[in-house]
Amino acid sequence: MVRFNLAALLFALLVPCVISQDVIAQDNDTAEKAAPLTESVSLFNGKDLTGWTGREDLWSVEDGQIVGRTTAEAPIRKNTFLIYTDSEPSDFELTLQFKIENTNSGIQYRSKVIDEKEFVVGGYQADIDFSNRFAGILYEEKGRGILAERGQSVTIDGNGDKMVKKFADGKELGNGIHPGKWNDYRIVADGNHLQHFINGALVSEVFDHQSDKSSSSGVLAFQLHVGDPMVVRFKNIVLHPVD
Template sequence: MIRSLLTCVASVALLACSSTALLAEEKPVPLFNGKDLTGWEGRADLWSVEDGQIVGRTTKENPLKKNSFLIYTAQEPSDFELTLQYKIENTNSGIQYRSKVIDKKEFVVGGYQADIDFTNRFAGILYEERGRGILAQRGQSVTLKEDGKKSVKKFGDGTEIGNGIHPGQWNDYRIVAKGNHLQHFINGKMTAEVFDEQADKAATSGVIAFQLHVGAPMVVRFKNIVLHSAK
């Protein structure tokens, strides 16, 4: 009788533990429905949906006076993995994360940025828009100390890593943000890494957004945008 009772208790505990584990597993969340910009906000003259893609476009006739962003407004994630595909046809763009909206009317955003660059000079770096500037170049693992000083380690050659990035074609981007540890990956290879220990500057949560950059006319495309729980 006692043995049966203990077996029952153990079974219940195991079931409860399994249920808790299942609840803890969050399903990936698509951030784009492939049809319209539900959940996103930006200038209607700059952003549209074409062929299941989010498309940002500037023109020579209507140049930007400042960088403009398409902002995901449904949530402001903290720890996560973000995966998507992008294609850029000119100049520069980027993916903002853990960022803050500086001007809601003009769709201006500042914060961490996973850079996208048609010239392939900056693609994959970690840049802080309207903040500390370049935090990590391609091939660098950077620790930002509490006083703002950098400790830089090199994990790869920036040019060689860049050879695996293809301007004008579709590329896979993965951004991992867990605690103060930030990582960028393009086409399966890590491009930059930061440990942000500067408490008065580091961001723990914020918006996701896509950038259109001042300068020459440009087109950038995004698709298959999915938010995953941090592993």
Template sequence: MKISFALSLVCLFSVGSVASAEDTATAEAADTVVLFDGKDLTGWVGREDLWSTEDGQIVGRTTDSDPIDGNTFLIYKAEEFENFELTAEFKIEGGNSGIQYRSRVVDEAKYVVSGYQADIDDANKFAGILYEEKARGILALRGETVTIGSDGKKSKVQFGNAEKLGNGIHPGKWNDFRVVADGNHLQHFINGAMTSEVIDEQSDKAAKTGIIALQLHKGPAMTVRFKNIKIRKL
């Protein structure tokens, strides 16, 4: 009887654990938004001469023969997001790009936005930093945790070596970017390693919600590719 009772408890625990895992997976799936289906740019707006889809990827491309005169963006207009975990794969060849989040459109005609940016660059100098486009500029460099006070003053802690973190990023190859925005706590991860972190307490500047967008930077010719772009709402 004791053995049977013990076995029953083990079975009940196992069934409960499986059910709990399934419930969690179902809840996460329900809270996940696929921003790009690998087929077309439904939900996105931007310059059609610069953005396209190829082989299941979003591709942004500029040329030296017809350079752009300012930063421009492919904007996801279907929905805005507040607290979330965003995951995407990127590959960049030349130039500078980034994933905008909690951002806002400031020029609809030219597809220009302002807001938080998870930075990407071919030179691998800025990849992974937190930059605020058309606002406060660099908020945290690679390897930094920065707390921005209500007065805008920054307090910095170095949690990692910028060069070593950069060695884990591979320009010209596919990389995984993960952005976590939870309240005023913002974190960037590339290929599993945290690259920058900000606690933004400047309430008159800190964005709490906004759009997602992808950047093409003015300057030399470049190509940037994105795929598997998803957001899990927190």
């Protein structure tokens, strides 16, 4: 004789529904965060880090600026990031101003959170550095490394092979970037076409057709780089629809 456990039967019937609703909610949340932009949105209120998450001992707000700071007394052991949590944009233009004091930083976009506890992300990065060697390049953090140097337009095919065209001299473009002073950064992500502009000049671009490596959406974040003590500042951070 077959005996039925009524409680177990009800549990078996109900649990898939609960899990299904959770999955749907997560999918809806992800879709909402990656929804196309219809108007410009300010990502920073100038007063606090609402909408952002990162190490509280490293990131703060001063004089209407987001400030990342490391010290010699408490050096960081790995790159860490301040992550924007309210959206994961796909196609967009991001404009902001930055100022760096020492070493290296960057602006992550269409990136993925790799370690939530340590605030580690990987993905496309618009590079910033005090030495002015890498500022403006397109680098893939935790991925393929340098995708385009300053002055390069790079097409990456489906196999990861690169076709590189030089549209300007990288050193000359660097003369228009001013370490230790405020600079304008504009990042354009339109489909697989990615462009970096600093102080109005195109400094690098990539057409990324490598579908198993490329990214169509993801988080924005600011980097503090392992190494010597540093300070980096960001302000006037606005996300725009692609023009």
